[in-house]
Amino acid sequence: MAGARRSMDWGFPRWRGYGSSRDAATVRLCDRHGCEEPGDCPAPKSPNSPDRWHFCQRHAAEYNSKWDYFEGLSKEEAAERAANEKRDNAGYAEASHYGWGGSGDGSRSADEMRALDVLELENDADFAAIKKAFRERAKKVHPDVAPGDKEAAAEFQKIQVAYEVLRQAEERREWRG
Known part of the structure; x- marks a missing residue:
């Protein structure tokens, strides 16, 4: 046992020193051309599609500001869908205190x-x-x-x-x- 070194791990990863892991972390970049930020906000490429864009927070906010949930629907269909969602989501109104923080982030x-x-x-x-x-x-x-x-x-x-x-x-x- 002369060459054996004692491990400081003890099974608890938080006890390891910073940078002790040698594996490279996979970071997906934002799908917006020219952006070098991490793309950690998935967004649908089209309605009812499993394919996703991955944007940084700034580009996700820009993408969502132009998203029209009622695109392609007539006024009657849009009103019916809005009424159905309001009816279906009425049970969640009591949990509105779990909303997000400030203005401009979806809290309105x-x-x-x-x-x-x-x-x-x-x-x-x-x-x-x-x-x-x-x-x-x-x-x-x-x-x-x-x-x-x-x-x-x-x-x-x-x-x-x-x-x-x-x-x-x-x-x-x-x-x-």
């Missing part, structure tokens, strides 16, 4: 996205920008500014509801932590 609901469209804001707008856009638009169509104008009153109600949806969502995010 469809109602919030529609409210942002009403206020003519980008999807990743923060609450300060929402508040500013609401105040600017409300000043133009407030019933005190345009008394008797039915269209202005309807527009004011629309932006008021949009702001309320976004304000409540922001309060929920702050409450969750």
Whole structure:
């Protein structure tokens, strides 16, 4: 036993020193041409296809921003599919507190996205920008500014509801932590 060296492993990999493994780690690169980032976000190449693209986080976000789930469907079919999904997923509403962190990462609901469209804001707008856009638009169509104008009153109600949806969502995010 003169030439035997004692192992420091003891069966626990975390006790090994850094870099003690000599095997090369396989890293898949992003499928976007010219990108050298790791492609750790799989995305479908087409609907109902097992084939996947593998993008980095930046290119996955770009890919998903252009993805149209209702592409090729008529308005009636799209409305029916949305209603069926809303019905089928209603049981998961109680688990909404397990949502993702900040804005722009998929954490906004469809109602919030529609409210942002009403206020003519980008999807990743923060609450300060929402508040500013609401105040600017409300000043133009407030019933005190345009008394008797039915269209202005309807527009004011629309932006008021949009702001309320976004304000409540922001309060929920702050409450969750």
